[in-house]
Structures are given as C-alpha cells and as structure tokens.
Amino acid sequence: MNNDTTFVLTDDENRQARATTEQLTQVEPRLVDAPDWLHACRGSSAELPSRLRRRLAEFRNDPGDHGSLLVRNLPVVVDRPTPADPGSVERDATTGAALIGMVSMQLGDLIAYRNEKSGALVQNVVPVPGQEAQQSNAGSTRLEMHIENAFHPHRPDYVGLLCVRSDHERVAGLQIACVRRAVDTLPGDVRTVLGEPRFVTDAPPSFGGGSAAAPRHAVLTGHPDDPDIRVDFHATHGCDVPAKDALEILRDALTAVTETLVLEPGDLALVDNRVALHGRTLFTPRYDGEDRWLYRTFVHLDHRRSRAFRSRDGHVLD
Ligand SMILES: O=C(O)CCC(=O)C(=O)O
Ligand SMILES: [Fe+2]
Numbered sequence: 001m002n003n004d005t006t007f008v009l010t011d012d013e014n015r016q017a018r019a020t021t022e023q024l025t026q027v028e029p030r031l032v033d034a035p036d037w038l039h040a041c042r043g044s045s046a047e048l049p050s051r052l053r054r055r056l057a058e059f060r061n062d063p064g065d066h067g068s069l070l071v072r073n074l075p076v077v078v079d080r081p082t083p084a085d086p087g088s089v090e091r092d093a094t095t096g097a098a099l100i101g102m103v104s105m106q107l108g109d110l111i112a113y114r115n116e117k118s119g120a121l122v123q124n125v126v127p128v129p130g131q132e133a134q135q136s137n138a139g140s141t142r143l144e145m146h147i148e149n150a151f152h153p154h155r156p157d158y159v160g161l162l163c164v165r166s167d168h169e170r171v172a173g174l175q176i177a178c179v180r181r182a183v184d185t186l187p188g189d190v191r192t193v194l195g196e197p198r199f200v201t202d203a204p205p206s207f208g209g210g211s212a213a214a215p216r217h218a219v220l221t222g223h224p225d226d227p228d229i230r231v232d233f234h235a236t237h238g239c240d241v242p243a244k245d246a247l248e249i250l251r252d253a254l255t256a257v258t259e260t261l262v263l264e265p266g267d268l269a270l271v272d273n274r275v276a277l278h279g280r281t282l283f284t285p286r287y288d289g290e291d292r293w294l295y296r297t298f299v300h301l302d303h304r305r306s307r308a309f310r311s312r313d314g315h316v317l318d
Contacts, residue, residue: 002055003064009073013049017099018075020047024098032090032097032122038110038315045102056106059270060301067178067276070261071268074099078164078265081289086128086138089120090295097122100162100295103268107158109303112316113149115206119316125161125294127285135234136204137280137296145177145254145279146232148298151201151214154306154317155230156298159271159278163263167292172283173260174269178276179220179229182253190246194219195227198243202235219250228274263294 009017027040046053052071059069077095090097100122104110110121117123128138135144149155161174183191197216203209216239220227230236233251238244254277261269271278285291300306309317 001062001064002058003066005064005066005068006070006072007052007055009049009052009071011073013051014073014075016049017052020044020102021075021095021098024102025093025095027093030093032093032101033120033315037093038101038121041098041101042105044098045105048102048106052103053106056103059272060107063272063275065178065180066176066259067180067272068176069270071103071270072264072266074103074162074266074268076162076164076266078293082126082165082291082293083124084126084128084287084291086131087117088124088126089117090122090124091120096162096164096295100160100268100297103270104158104160104297104299107270108299108301110315111156111298111300111306113152113207114316114318116204121297121315123296125296127283127287127291129287132285140172140283140285142282143280144232144234145175145251145258145277146234147230147277148273150230150232150236151203151207154300154309156273157301158299159273160268160295160297160299161263161271161278162268162295163265163293164295165290165293166262166264167283168286168290169284170262171281172292173262173281175258175260175279175281176269176271176276177254177258177278179227179254180275181257182250183220183225183227185253185256186249190249191220191224193242193246194250195221195224198239199231199236199247200239201230201232202237204235219247229277231277
C-alpha cells in the first residue's frame with residue numbers, strides 16, 4: 001500500500017502537462033460538457049506525465065490509509081474574477097477544467113447529478129453572498145464532515161477538488177478524515193450498530209429534501225476491519241438512541257484523525273468517497289473577485305453500473 005499522500009509534479013512534468021492542457025483547451029467546441037470535448041479529454045488524459053499516471057493507478061487500486069491523494073504543481077492559469085453567483089459551474093474548457101478533467105479520467109468516468117449545479121461536470125466551489133451559514137459549498141462557516149451525496153444510491157467513488165485561487169487569509173482548510181485510520185479505535189458494539197440499517201440521511205432541497213421517504217441505511221458496510229463509510233454529520237441521523245450514540249462516537253474517532261489542507265493554486269485533492277469524509281474550516285470571503293475558488297468533479301468507477309439513471313447514456317444522473 002502506498003501511503004504517500006502527496007504527489008508533486010516536477011517542473012518538467014508541469015511543462016509537459018501544460019502543453020497537453022493547452023492543446024485540449026483549444027478543442028472545439030471548447031465546452032466541458034460537450035461529448036466531443038470529453039472524448040478529447042479522455043485521450044489527452046493518457047498523455048499526462050507517466051509518473052503521475054502510475055501514482056493514480058496505485059491510488060485507484062488502493063487509496064491508502066488516508067483515503068486521499070494531493071497532486072501539486074499543476075499548471076493552473078486563472079484570468080478571471082472568482083464567480084459569486086449561486087450554483088455556478090464551469091462550462092468553458094479553461095486550463096483548470098482541462099486539468100481536473102484529465103486527472104479525473106485517469107481514475108474513472110466523470111458524473112454529475114441533474115438536480116445539483118445544473119448537471120455540469122465541472123462545478124465551482126466558491127463563497128456566495130448571503131449563503132455564508134449554509135451547509136453547502138457556497139458557505140464559509142465551518143462545513144461539517146461528510147461523504148459526497150450520502151443520501152444518494154449512486155454516490156461518486158471519488159471527489160476531485162482543484163484549487164484555482166486560495167482565500168485571502170490562507171486559512172480555509174479542506175479537511176479529510178479516513179475511516180481506515182479510525183475504525184480500530186471504535187468499540188465492537190459501536191461497530192455493530194454502525195453496521196446495521198439504523199440511520200437515515202436527508203436529501204438536500206434540490207433533490208426533494210427531508211428524510212421522510214429516505215431508506216434506512218448502515219453507516220459502515222463491507223469488511224468489518226476495513227469498511228466503506230456512508231455518513232454526513234449534518235444530514236445523517238440515528239433512528240434510535242444507540243444509533244445516535246454510535247454516530248457521536250464515530251464523529252469523535254474521525255475528528256481524532258482529521259487532516260487539514262490549505263490548498264494553493266495548482267493543488268488537486270482527490271478523495272476516495274467510499275472511505276474518506278471531507279469538510280472545510282471557516283473563512284471570511286470578501287466578494288471582491290479574489291475569493292477562494294475550487295473546481296470540483298465527481299468520478300465513478302463503473303459507468304455501466306449507473307446506466308439506468310442516465311438518459312441517452314450521458315454523464316448526468318437523473
Ligand atoms: O470547500 C471545500 O474545501 C470543500 C467543499 C465541499 O465539501 C464540496 O464542494 O463538496
Ligand atoms: Fe463535499
């Protein structure tokens with residue numbers, strides 16, 4: 001198992017990736033969600049520096065004890081103010097969109113959800129005026145630890161977060177906590193409860209909201225010593241007292257292994273959404289066009305598996 005959580009491109013690799021990226025940004029119609037552009041992106045992803053491709057193949061095979069990989073020194077160029085409109089997405093084939101697209105495609109296939117950020121494959125994670133306290137990526141108060149789309153039957157296998165711009169004070173921390181480093185510290189009876197369908201996760205309002213119709217699910221599944229995890233500490237609730245208690249014990253165990261990364265432009269965090277949660281520390285936006293800006297992608301490993309949820313065999317899940 002490779003537990004090295006950081007991969008830094010050398011300057012030569014940065015130049016090589018820049019050349020591939022520049023070519024890809026010129027491919028018509030220069031729109032991320034267009035099938036022709038996505039096809040070109042898949043091809044270009046095979047031309048990323050070979051050392052990076054090897055590391056990504058290892059990460060796909062085994063995400064390590066930290067369940068995440070930070071790729072640094074990617075050649076991101078930004079020539080626009082940070083957007084601040086609600087639900088904003090990146091439709092243009094910018095250098096950043098090309099980079100996160102290519103790296104994501106070395107792991108699997110890009111997906112999005114029709115009810116979230118208008119189904120765009122590359123989404124902006126930016127603070128939005130008036131949404132400071134929201135438990136969404138438009139907020140700037142602390143964002144609780146979660147796996148992505150915990151409520152959904154087809155959750156992404158990976159989440160990619162590429163930093164285009166840091167926050168002014170360089171304090172906004174992406175937080176990551178992997179169940180692989182916490183599971184041993186949980187008492188046996190707590191693990192048993194977490195492995196039973198005694199939890200519900202509310203869907204966000206854009207997906208119909210609430211937990212009334214939400215099916216009960218387990219928080220830990222798979223091998224008891226190396227489980228997958230399905231929890232969002234804002235949206236998941238225990239259905240009985242032992243289940244509620246077990247969630248609190250799990251939260252403490254994950255807090256003890258939480259790592260915080262202040263991303264810099266050109267840093268891409270890849271999180272294995274089956275074993276690791278993510279969240280964000282508080283920061284103060286200024287809404288001056290220079291605020292923190294990440295691009296986000298979702299990736300799944302088996303495109304075919306979700307075919308019934310995708311009309312016209314596209315990338316957007318209904
Ligand atoms: O802002 C961050 O660092 C993470 C936000 C987040 O959880 C997301 O966009 O899925
Ligand atoms: Fe998230």
